[in-house]
Amino acid sequence: MSGSRMSPDYDIASPGAGELFESLRAFGYDLPTALADVIDNSITAGARNVWIDLQWAGRDSRILVRDDGRGMAEEDLRQAMKPGSLSPLADRAANDLGRFGLGMKTASISQCRCLTVLSKTKKSAPSLRRWDLDYIASTKTGEWRLLKRLDLLSASDHALLEGQKSGTVLFWDRLDALVGDASVDDDVAQKHFRERADAVKQHLAMVFHRFLKGRKAVNLHINGRQIEPWDPFMEDTGFTEPQVTENLACEGEQAEIKAFILPHHSRISADQHSAGAGPRGWNAHQGFYIYRNRRLLVAGDWLGLGMQKEEHFKLARIRIDLANSADLLWQIDVKKSRARPPAALRQDLLRIARATRSRASSIYRHRGKVIQRQLNDKETFLWTHLMKHGKSFYRINRDHPLVRKVLATSDDRAPVRALFNLIEQTIPAPLIVINNAEKPDTFSQPFEDSPAELRKAMEAVFDAMVEDGRERAEAARALLLMEPFNNHPELVSAFLDDVVRKVAAQKK
Numbered sequence: 001m002s003g004s005r006m007s008p009d010y011d012i013a014s015p016g017a018g019e020l021f022e023s024l025r026a027f028g029y030d031l032p033t034a035l036a037d038v039i040d041n042s043i044t045a046g047a048r049n050v051w052i053d054l055q056w057a058g059r060d061s062r063i064l065v066r067d068d069g070r071g072m073a074e075e076d077l078r079q080a081m082k083p084g085s086l087s088p089l090a091d092r093a094a095n096d097l098g099r100f101g102l103g104m105k106t107a108s109i110s111q112c113r114c115l116t117v118l119s120k121t122k123k124s125a126p127s128l129r130r131w132d133l134d135y136i137a138s139t140k141t142g143e144w145r146l147l148k149r150l151d152l153l154s155a156s157d158h159a160l161l162e163g164q165k166s167g168t169v170l171f172w173d174r175l176d177a178l179v180g181d182a183s184v185d186d187d188v189a190q191k192h193f194r195e196r197a198d199a200v201k202q203h204l205a206m207v208f209h210r211f212l213k214g215r216k217a218v219n220l221h222i223n224g225r226q227i228e229p230w231d232p233f234m235e236d237t238g239f240t241e242p243q244v245t246e247n248l249a250c251e252g253e254q255a256e257i258k259a260f261i262l263p264h265h266s267r268i269s270a271d272q273h274s275a276g277a278g279p280r281g282w283n284a285h286q287g288f289y290i291y292r293n294r295r296l297l298v299a300g301d302w303l304g305l306g307m308q309k310e311e312h313f314k315l316a317r318i319r320i321d322l323a324n325s326a327d328l329l330w331q332i333d334v335k336k337s338r339a340r341p342p343a344a345l346r347q348d349l350l351r352i353a354r355a356t357r358s359r360a361s362s363i364y365r366h367r368g369k370v371i372q373r374q375l376n377d378k379e380t381f382l383w384t385h386l387m388k389h390g391k392s393f394y395r396i397n398r399d400h401p402l403v404r405k406v407l408a409t410s411d412d413r414a415p416v417r418a419l420f421n422l423i424e425q426t427i428p429a430p431l432i433v434i435n436n437a438e439k440p441d442t443f444s445q446p447f448e449d450s451p452a453e454l455r456k457a458m459e460a461v462f463d464a465m466v467e468d469g470r471e472r473a474e475a476a477r478a479l480l481l482m483e484p485f486n487n488h489p490e491l492v493s494a495f496l497d498d499v500v501r502k503v504a505a506q507k508k
């Protein structure tokens, strides 16, 4: 240490660069969250396009993030490369997605051992800065040596910025976590690389969905393909039920809360339903969605309010909008993957969560009942639920048209009755409960993959009703309300069209 800095009052205790960088790597980012954090910077810098390239080349694989934002002049770049480039306590522009002055460095370094940033503005030539962890370790000085020679990058790397007036490129080299020492023709490693690229795409589609649409949309491109937004509230379907918007204030900060009841799968197409599941599945994505400056931080969580994620609440998704000035109050973390509501808001959030959950689960509970009430008779369901001496019991509905027909037309009813009884008594209810709890989304819907079988069942029930003396028109109406045909109105009406045609043909 130089003599001029010696003081009787203090020691200078700068951390060693190598050691601190190694610790900063362990913040807990993964590839998708790390990329989202650097894309925040691009968006804050006014980029209209961000190109993310994940280039497979075994141990020489790289990830590039290029934007056409305003870029950085040399001195700004030097400052931006410092860990803690801006204090988290500083006031930020209202649309700034940053907070801690760490993201670009910690996110990048969590994934690669060599981060190079090349940037230029409308007024300044490209400048370059690089943190190379292996180089820093090799100097054995502990110095924070930020490399800066332009020729650290190849001509083709430099060419990336030539076509634009301003912008920034991040180069992530030596991706030790993602590929390590894999060789180019290591198929397993390459497959893993591709899968991670796919996870990145899904994550970005979710985190930035509100930026990817509208007049001032930002275009995110991953390996040349544009990322389509994933809207957790499925407002495009037209079947989501938005609830009233509430504004909650706490310590001068506003939080806007809006709950949504998502459409039951019977109201939307199978494709829409599976898209709605999101990266983690329907069950996992229930709960609160916290946005900070429209950027998603938390994608479905009951926020420690003492509520569990349960199957029948999966249509409940609640949006919370915060400004970046609320960061401290809501305890935003560096990775921007966590936020905690202030204690003063817990009661209100609990109330909103309860109301939303109850509304969402009632869709499941009442769906059948509503239809049954409309029909006001006993033939809608094949199964009926009974309580006997406080115990649940499921019974095949003897009033169902097809059941009635089978009973009426068998010469000997005893074996049919015995069979029904056996089925009722041996339903593997405990097994169904367990399977449903473990893998709720793997249960198939009735006749999901066999429209032809569904059609046969429909015919049989319809014929039974007609043979029983029912008017065709009335039988048709009953069919439309009957489970499971009520979930397929399009198939029922196609079937009825056929019936009408046949009747007309017979009359001729």
Ligand SMILES: Nc1ncnc2c1ncn2[C@@H]1O[C@H](COP(=O)(O)OP(=O)(O)O)[C@@H](O)[C@H]1O
Pocket: 041, 042, 045, 067, 069, 070, 071, 072, 080, 081, 085, 086, 097, 098, 099, 100, 101, 102, 103, 104, 105, 168
């Ligand atoms: N793509 C970019 N374009 C322009 N400026 C950038 C870009 N990325 C980072 N910066 C600058 O570097 C600074 C530090 O970024 P970062 O480490 O992510 O911390 P924070 O975003 O919290 O400020 C930013 O505040 C910004 O000034």
Ligand SMILES: [Mg+2]
Pocket: 037, 038, 040, 041, 097, 098, 099, 102, 103, 104
């Ligand atoms: Mg940032």
